[in-house]
Amino acid sequence: MGSDAVLLFRAVLVAAFLVVWYLLTCRIFPYRRCRACGGSGSRKAPFGSSYAPCRRCAGSGGRLRLGRHIWNFLFR
Numbered sequence: 357m358g359s360d361a362v363l364l365f366r367a368v369l370v371a372a373f374l375v376v377w378y379l380l381t382c383r384i385f386p387y388r389r390c391r392a393c394g395g396s397g398s399r400k401a402p403f404g405s406s407y408a409p410c411r412r413c414a415g416s417g418g419r420l421r422l423g424r425h426i427w428n429f430l431f432r
C-alpha cells in the first residue's frame with residue numbers, strides 16, 4: 357500500500373467516524389429547534405395577545421433532525 361492509499365484510508369476512516377458520531381447525536385438529541393416559531397411552539401398574531409399553534413412543528417417547538425430520519429430508516 358502506497359502512502360496515497362494510507363491517506364485515503366485515513367480520510368475514509370475519519371469520515372465514517374463523523375457519520376457515526378452525527379447519527380449517535382441524532383439518536384440522543386433527535387430534535388432541533390423549530391425555525392418558524394423559534395422553539396416556542398406557537399405563533400403570535402401581529403396584534404393583540406392572540407396566538408396559534410405553529411404549523412411547521414404542530415405546536416411542539418421541535419423538528420426532527422435529518423440524521424434522525426436516517427437513523428429511523430436504518431435501525432427501525
Ligand SMILES: [Zn+2]
Nearest residue numbers: 390393410413
Ligand atoms: Zn414551530
